[in-house]
Structures are given as C-alpha cells and as structure tokens.
Amino acid sequence: MLVLIGVLLVIVGFAIRLNPLLVVTISGIVTALLGGMSPLEILNAFGSGFSSSRSVTIFVVVLPVIGLIERFGLQEQAKALIAKLARLTTGRVLLGYLVVRQITAALGLTSIGGHAQTVRPLVFPMAEGAALRRYGTVPDKVRERIKGHSAAADNVGVFFGEDVFVAVGSILLITTFVDTTYGLHLEPLQLAVWAIPTAICAFLIHGFRLLRLDRQLDKAVQEARADEETTHAAPAGGQA
Amino acid sequence: MIDVESIYWLIGLLFVAWAFLIARDANHPRRWGSSSFWGLLGLCFFYGTAVEAKTAPAWVLGIAVLVLVALASTGLLGDGRSTTTTEEQRTVYAGRFGNKLFIPALTLPVVTVIIVLLAPVLKIGSRPLIDPTHTTLVALGIGAIAAAVVGVAILRPRNKLAPVFEGRRILETIGWAALLPQMLSTLGILFTQAGVGTAVGTLAKGVLPSGSLIAAVVVYCVGMFIFTVLMGNGFAAFPIMTAAIGWPVLVQGFHGNPAIVFAIGMLAGFCGTLCTPMAANFNLVPSALLEMKNKYGVITAQVATAVPLLCANIALMYFLAFH
Numbered sequence: 275m276l277v278l279i280g281v282l283l284v285i286v287g288f289a290i291r292l293n294p295l296l297v298v299t300i301s302g303i304v305t306a307l308l309g310g311m312s313p314l315e316i317l318n319a320f321g322s323g324f325s326s327s328r329s330v331t332i333f334v335v336v337l338p339v340i341g342l343i344e345r346f347g348l349q350e351q352a353k354a355l356i357a358k359l360a361r362l363t364t365g366r367v368l369l370g371y372l373v374v375r376q377i378t379a380a381l382g383l384t385s386i387g388g389h390a391q392t393v394r395p396l397v398f399p400m401a402e403g404a405a406l407r408r409y410g411t412v413p414d415k416v417r418e419r420i421k422g423h424s425a426a427a428d429n430v431g432v433f434f435g436e437d438v439f440v441a442v443g444s445i446l447l448i449t450t451f452v453d454t455t456y457g458l459h460l461e462p463l464q465l466a467v468w469a470i471p472t473a474i475c476a477f478l479i480h481g482f483r484l485l486r487l488d489r490q491l492d493k494a495v496q497e498a499r500a501d502e503e504t505t506h507a508a509p510a511g512g513q514a
Numbered sequence: 515m516i517d518v519e520s521i522y523w524l525i526g527l528l529f530v531a532w533a534f535l536i537a538r539d540a541n542h543p544r545r546w547g548s549s550s551f552w553g554l555l556g557l558c559f560f561y562g563t564a565v566e567a568k569t570a571p572a573w574v575l576g577i578a579v580l581v582l583v584a585l586a587s588t589g590l591l592g593d594g595r596s597t598t599t600t601e602e603q604r605t606v607y608a609g610r611f612g613n614k615l616f617i618p619a620l621t622l623p624v625v626t627v628i629i630v631l632l633a634p635v636l637k638i639g640s641r642p643l644i645d646p647t648h649t650t651l652v653a654l655g656i657g658a659i660a661a662a663v664v665g666v667a668i669l670r671p672r673n674k675l676a677p678v679f680e681g682r683r684i685l686e687t688i689g690w691a692a693l694l695p696q697m698l699s700t701l702g703i704l705f706t707q708a709g710v711g712t713a714v715g716t717l718a719k720g721v722l723p724s725g726s727l728i729a730a731v732v733v734y735c736v737g738m739f740i741f742t743v744l745m746g747n748g749f750a751a752f753p754i755m756t757a758a759i760g761w762p763v764l765v766q767g768f769h770g771n772p773a774i775v776f777a778i779g780m781l782a783g784f785c786g787t788l789c790t791p792m793a794a795n796f797n798l799v800p801s802a803l804l805e806m807k808n809k810y811g812v813i814t815a816q817v818a819t820a821v822p823l824l825c826a827n828i829a830l831m832y833f834l835a836f837h
Contacts, residue, residue, distance in 0.1 A: 327700060350605050392623075414807075464773040
C-alpha cells in the first residue's frame, strides 16, 4: 500500500503546478524506492523506459514540413479559404473534422490526422477563419477556446474511432492480455464490433456540443467587447 | 528493410541538428542550456537502439534522462524565438501560392496511407521492405520526408534547409513538453514494477458491495476512468481493473460477455484520457503546439464530453453485456 504514495505525489505535484517533468521523475523514483527497487534497477528502468517509448515522440518528424509551409502562409491561406465559405461556422468546421477523423480512424488511418499534422496547420486556422468572418476580430479568450476545441475534436475523433478498427493497439492489448491471463480466445473483430455503440454515443455527444459552440462563442465575443467598452469608458467617465 | 530504428535515428538527427542551430544563435536567451537539452535528447535516440538490442547498459541512458529532466526543470531551457516570416509576408505568400500550399500538407497523409496499404506486398525477394511490426511509424517517417521534399520543390525557399530551420521554431515553442509523453510512459513502467497495480486492485475490491450487478459495472467503468486519469493511459489501467473486477466479478460472477465487457471497459478508460494532464501527448503537447496561454485548455474543452460519455459506457455495458 505504501507505493500508492507515488500516485499521491503525482496528484499533489500537478495541483501545485510544479514542472510536470520533475513531478513525474520524482514520483517515479519515490515509488520505485518504496517498491524495494535498487538505485541501479531504477536507472535501468528509466533508460529502458525511455528507449521503448521512443515511438510517442514520432510527431517530431513532421515539424520540418509543417514549419516550412507555415513560413509560406499555410495558416493564412486556410483562413482565406474558409472566409469564402459563408455557411461554415467554427462549430461546423470542427464538426466536419470530427466526422472525417472518426471515420478515417475507424478504417485504421489514425496517422492521417493529429495535432502536429493537421490541427495546428489546418483545423485551427480554418476554425479561426470562420470566427474571423463572423466577428471581424476574435478576442484572445475566444481564440483560446477555439484552440482547445480544435485539439479536442482530434482527440475525441481518434479515441472513439480507432477502436472500431481491428488492428489498433488497444484492441490487440485487450486480446493478448485476456487470452494469455484467462485462457480465452477472443477475436479482435468481436471487440471492434462492440466499440461501435460507444463510437456513436461519442459522436452524438461531442457533435451536439460543437453545434452549440457557435452560440457560446457569440456570447463570449459580446461579453469580451462589453468588457473592452467599460474599460475604455472608465477614464472618460473619470474626466466628467 | 527499413525498420523503425531508422525512423528513431531520423528523429535523433533532427534533434542534434536543432541543437547545432541553437548553439550558433548568439541572440538565444538560454543558448547553452537549450542546445545541450536538445542535443542530449538526440543522442538518447541513437543510444536507445543499443539498449533495445541489449548491446548497451540501460542505466547510462537512465542517467542521461535524469540530466534532461534537470536541464528542463531548472529553467535552463528556453525559446530562442528563431526568425521567420512576418504575418504580412505570409499573407503575400498565401496570395502568391494559393491552394498549392495544401499540396505538401496533403502529401504527408497520402504517402503515409499508400505505404501502409502497400507494405504487405513491398518485398525484396522474400524480405519485406518495410518493418511489418511498425508499418505506420515507418510510413509516417517516409511520408514526412516526402512532404518536406515536395514542399521545397513547390515553394522554392532561398535556403533548401528551410524545413529544418522552421522545424526548430515549432520545437522550441513546444519546449520540455516534447519529452513529457516518454517520461509518463516510463512512469507507468516504474509503477507497474513497484506493484502499484496490485495495491490498487486490493483497494478496489474493498469498496465493492457484493451481489449488485450495477454497482460492479459502475466500479469497473469508473475505476478504469480514475486509473486512466492517474496513469495517463487506458492501457496501464486495463490490466489492473480487469484483474480486480472485470474478470472475477463481471465475467465469472455475473456471466457477462467478455468481449463486450472488455471493449466497453477500455473505452470507459479513454474517457479518462480526455481529462488528464498525464496523457501529455493528447492534452499538453497540443496546447503547447497551439501556443495556448492555459496549458490545461484542451482538457477544459473535453471534460463536458468525457463525463456524459462515461455514463453512456456504463449504461451500454449494463444493458448489452449481461443476458
């Protein structure tokens, strides 16, 4: 039970906003010591953990091409393109991306999207472009919300699309784990089929929220402008 | 055969190149700290090959990783704000190149998908050309190179190495968050080795009232959610909760259909992934990539989807898995 102190350290560390790298490292060391590992075993675990998890840093390979096309105005072009399409609102742009992301992930094409590959260069500029067309300028607070929702559309789409595809990591993890531990013979396809109801629920819930997003942004923009007016009006009032 | 190690070497090479660029940048506010961080990270990617092949001791890499954490958490790492085009210049370029700008962006996924689909038939003699165990990673690496080449050919930057310079700009805005997903993955391994899973399983059994199906379903799904939040991914939570409740109580005790119980249980865990900073590559790296002021802004946008979806998963499991 003592090892659970490590879990507690993670929660406390994040809560008091220490550098997450430091939190994770210290919690790892403390947990390992409480679990009776020797310093050499701990260093070995850090080393082999790093080398076996290099695949999660794969996003780095796409930074050069994304950086290059950004330099030549990709985001500006994406905004301009959306500005021409009058019926596209921020919510509808993101709903469209959610549909594409979920369907392609369900077909096993998870790497066709992603935060580095599509959200930064294309999805966010398009969602922002739609907002610019509607409001003229976008207050910082609203821009932040559009950013959050752009990343969220990618996450929801890929999480609840990919499990419908049979060869995805989580499906294979389930089958290998339960087959070896409990002697079952589960077929990946059986699991993938039962991921479909959740995929539909995820689409309905998140899609509904995205359709409501436009009205929420309308309100947020109005509020931000009202705030701005009162701060501008204040000195004038003081003079009178 | 192009195996996944060559992609890791490509990543390592990029980090070393960026470290070199930073070292040459006299205006960089954290020049030497930043350069050492990215350079050492690059070398770790090379050394990792030997660790995986068990030809070199892992503890050397362990020390290097701790040095990286020290560099990042003591403020020696910073954003050098490398020079790039201004917004006005970009608008002019956008007018000149128009929709041609999308070609490199689309080359990336298209090449990736083509290689993934062709991989099973691409063979030299009887040997596969692409590592069959990591097809997608290798395909993405090749897709990224192809897209950069196409980008340079279409946009004709004055310096042909412009993709490397511009890549550095994005990397520095991400900063230490680039290392976090790997560190979290390592933490998961340490937690497992230290026996956190067993401790948690004992706790979970203690809170479960016996004989109630709905209570067991709720504890399994909510447990998957909570441990995914704590450990950052559903894969780490699944063996713990399944050993504690999923198999002994739901499948053996209540005769649930194992495929339905496990599939929906995992998806309940994914709802937790939407809510946790521990899932750094989904929730913290994108907020750094998008240069958000609030690094938890992505999570804020996701919580209102995750909670109702968790309830939906509980209902789906309760009504579908037990007949």
